[in-house]
Amino acid sequence: MSIYTSNGSPPFNTTRASHIVLTSKDLDKTRYFYETAIGLEVTHQDNDSLYLRALEETSHHSLVFHQSDEPAVCKRMGYRVYTDDDLNLAYDHFNSNGINAIFVENPFQGRTLHVNDPLGVPLEFCATMEQSPSLMQTFHKHHGACPASLDHVQIATHDVETALRWYSDLGFRLTEYTADDVTDEVWGVWLKRKNNTQDVVFSAGLGPRLHHFAYNVPEVANIIHVCDVMSSLGLAHTMDRGPGRHGIANAMFVYFRDPDGHRIELFTSHYQFIDSDLTPKRWSLTDTSRSQLWGLPATERWFYEATNFDQVELKKPLLNAKPVTLESFLEKT
Amino acid sequence: MSIYTSNGSPPFNTTRASHIVLTSKDLDKTRYFYETAIGLEVTHQDNDSLYLRALEETSHHSLVFHQSDEPAVCKRMGYRVYTDDDLNLAYDHFNSNGINAIFVENPFQGRTLHVNDPLGVPLEFCATMEQSPSLMQTFHKHHGACPASLDHVQIATHDVETALRWYSDLGFRLTEYTADDVTDEVWGVWLKRKNNTQDVVFSAGLGPRLHHFAYNVPEVANIIHVCDVMSSLGLAHTMDRGPGRHGIANAMFVYFRDPDGHRIELFTSHYQFIDSDLTPKRWSLTDTSRSQLWGLPATERWFYEATNFDQVELKKPLLNAKPVTLESFLEKT
């Protein structure tokens, strides 16, 4: 099977994964987790909402929480487009292709376009946000994991093939993917707009659900230090996987679950992926080094738990291939 | 004074600084310096030439040396364009604007376009190079500074304003710059195509001359380790500046001079610069923190020595502003 590649040029210029909008049952607990432990900066909090960003970010937010007494969900995944003109192009593109897209006003960000992807993921696109100097060189405030910037999200979907086609047609480029050796079915796709390997990842599973969002950190020692910090803050139980090294994209990673169960990844940076002569790297689903170069596999909990999107119906995956979990690994050995 | 910004869209898609072509009087000495000490990978050597690349690079080379008994020079600065079509667009653009551009054949890279910029810098553009798996995950071969990829070059020029205009019109974006507080004259410009703050830097000085080329490394400890390695290999005297932290772009840096006097910078990565609502950061020439957040200033040698381009006439800088050197700093204190 040859993997899908889009022929045309993108209808508008999406530049990067920009922000995530989630709900939280308790904004103060959420703030403690992300500000005190993880090391994000709070840029706004009121009774209903909490806005955070990372240390190298000048835009107002990359992570937003709205208070809700319902079980926590993801309300929206946000992308940045290059200019306001790109927003108009996007509006036209979606509506002329039968996809309902509407402009809304959101605090702290420019004109914003709402649309759902064919998997059911609620998206928003904007070109601008309120800007203020980052904490990048305010070194004495760096703490926790010292997160530098939001990098990507991973979404579980029942239909990876459709995700690959739709996002490729929007100009996303495939950099790495996992596939079944026998059937050639694609299990996961790593897609990017910016210069590294990913802005969004789709993996086969009950979906659509937000598996995790990921901030990059400068150094390996930051990954270990945030584990230590979680321990001394009494939050060691929130560790969900790792630390370890992904074969895919070479990230040194660790995963935590926030007070509402949302999963955050902290990782050292991916490699550059710019040139047109680079080809997507294929990994076999049976090659466990794709997921981890060393150490024990992730638990079932890491593979199968995720955050629902707000009022979006779940569908079972079209594929039956299953990754090796810690539980299945221990049974075999 | 308002800083120059280009109005139009770029005539072709340059994607990044790609490679440097230098001469060396002794390829074996050069190889020892870059392979054994710095930690680059040799991808080809014969009697006349030496090709190297960094640990995350899949392209054949980012650094090329040709043997020469003459005083060492820089033959050419190389950029990558996205596709072969971009090469044709570039050919047309230059020749229709009265700039002589010609296609040449170079080993290990696709069709290559030669052209000189208005400052006299000999450039080459190509879309493709021979590809082979990088050493990124061959961890047991990582050593020296563990350089990840070529990031940028800095060029001394007599006319920074012209550099800013010409490269802006090619689609380069200004991210940071230094200027005289009184006259508003621009002393240095940091210009970029890829997603961080720079592919090429122009600073005022006798030029055009190659001031340095720079590889990024993963961690602060890599910067210190390569200093230690230089010491144990008997090459400590090749250190030219640092280690220190640049205010501009926030790089933790160190500079060395190779056996022919070419200057290499090794630094930890810059920050992301993608969004259209980011504005160029201005630094005053009298603010020494632009150059170094802490530590003593660089020596005159660092400021005033550089590599000539091959058979290109030197011109005196139009500006008279002078940076603070170690020597002038010690005189004052």
Added chain:
Amino acid sequence: MSIYTSNGSPPFNTTRASHIVLTSKDLDKTRYFYETAIGLEVTHQDNDSLYLRALEETSHHSLVFHQSDEPAVCKRMGYRVYTDDDLNLAYDHFNSNGINAIFVENPFQGRTLHVNDPLGVPLEFCATMEQSPSLMQTFHKHHGACPASLDHVQIATHDVETALRWYSDLGFRLTEYTADDVTDEVWGVWLKRKNNTQDVVFSAGLGPRLHHFAYNVPEVANIIHVCDVMSSLGLAHTMDRGPGRHGIANAMFVYFRDPDGHRIELFTSHYQFIDSDLTPKRWSLTDTSRSQLWGLPATERWFYEATNFDQVELKKPLLNAKPVTLESFLEKT
């Protein structure tokens, strides 16, 4: 219950854990593992034996392997005493207390005293070894985990209480220990002569068996790098536990199994333990943070597999307390 403390002054001056003598079925495989992957220096190899040391060590060896076609064992655990006079004092002390101690000649080390402790562990004491400059400042040869020096060994024993008494009477000092909350029975004791928290650890189990020996490394990043190196050398499967942070002594650790199944720990350094007013730190056996501040528990394999001593009879532990293993943890959750 009050924990045992010796009243008298030590009969002779033991200064530190010095070296381990093991057997190997294949010295070349063993050398590849310790020299190429772990980063130890080989100081001697012949058909029958292999000697290694760490990067800051000037003594000839801290790890010795003898070729053997039998299942691999530990032949002896080596301690350093301060002077040759201390060896004479040791000889007199043991023999006058009914413990058979004899002098032997060993290559590369001074006069050596052989004796068995009451648990059956074969020990040797020496005051001197052949000296040569270390690789500490030969930075370009540092690789793998960059191990600095041998730090301690852990031994499983059927009778921790006897171990504590005997070694305390030789001048070893208790720094941390694990105990049963209800019965006050002591499960593990961390004992030291040098200025940090341990030279030898005894833990309850089928014994005597060598659980592991440990080299300290400079930085957290060295721990992760050696994991990566194991991966790229095809040795990722030799990882036995970690990486993680021990609550006890605060070590960031990782464990590997060598080609014969001997277990090596690599860890960042412990804290200083010198002053007489410091008291031993007690940890509850039910407090899993003693073993790991974060992350999943170790496998049964880590807890229950170990290296036999040469021709020493095994005895079942007097205690029945059992630590939490990964397997038991997953069953409960």
Added chain:
Amino acid sequence: MSIYTSNGSPPFNTTRASHIVLTSKDLDKTRYFYETAIGLEVTHQDNDSLYLRALEETSHHSLVFHQSDEPAVCKRMGYRVYTDDDLNLAYDHFNSNGINAIFVENPFQGRTLHVNDPLGVPLEFCATMEQSPSLMQTFHKHHGACPASLDHVQIATHDVETALRWYSDLGFRLTEYTADDVTDEVWGVWLKRKNNTQDVVFSAGLGPRLHHFAYNVPEVANIIHVCDVMSSLGLAHTMDRGPGRHGIANAMFVYFRDPDGHRIELFTSHYQFIDSDLTPKRWSLTDTSRSQLWGLPATERWFYEATNFDQVELKKPLLNAKPVTLESFLEKT
């Protein structure tokens, strides 16, 4: 010339450099420097005094400041002895050798013995201090340089030879020293009681004066981070030397001057020095790598400025040998 070695056993058991007592014109400024920037923990402050300790220390203080409107001085250098009996032995030893030693009461520490060494340095010895749990595993409070523990002090003296003899006779051991190639005169001596290479260093110069006191930090990145922190706190000008790598003892170092001009070194740890068969390492005064393996020499300011001891007369050095300074280095090149 053979270097002096003591024959006898020490009259009492000094275990380590313990604490420094200094004066400050402004305790709040001092606190900001050491607590907020350097990362020490304040254990007590009142109108007249400030007590601090490092992250792995359980003793009440390693650094003490008394408010004074006079130019800042060092009041006393503190050593720990093992037991209270050692204090009695010390009292008898000094007084029976014609050296006036008296017991005093100091807050937060046990019975304390005051005495002056023959160079005029006011010393104090104690066996115990108030103990409380350290911040070692309170990871979320680690910041600045993350100093682990006080390691050593360096003292300028007019008579290095006498320092070597007197401290050797107290049981201090020489580990490294610098000497004149021609005259064999000893310029600096590194002396230790604990298991690494130094508790006190004496170097030739106008003295006695406290040149610096030094805290060890875990990692190279901590050294660089504290430089960055000094920058963002507006304290970059307090950097006095570095960062760099000492040839002697292999420390990666940086030096700062506190608000009263006292000099603090932060460095990564030295190597182990325990065995009796280790010999002191000799460095030539003309070998600049003894002082720095790479980078430019220290300024005259670093070499010649130091803190006076309280009411102690200064004497000119008996030696005329001069180290290479940055200023003399630049003149020659």
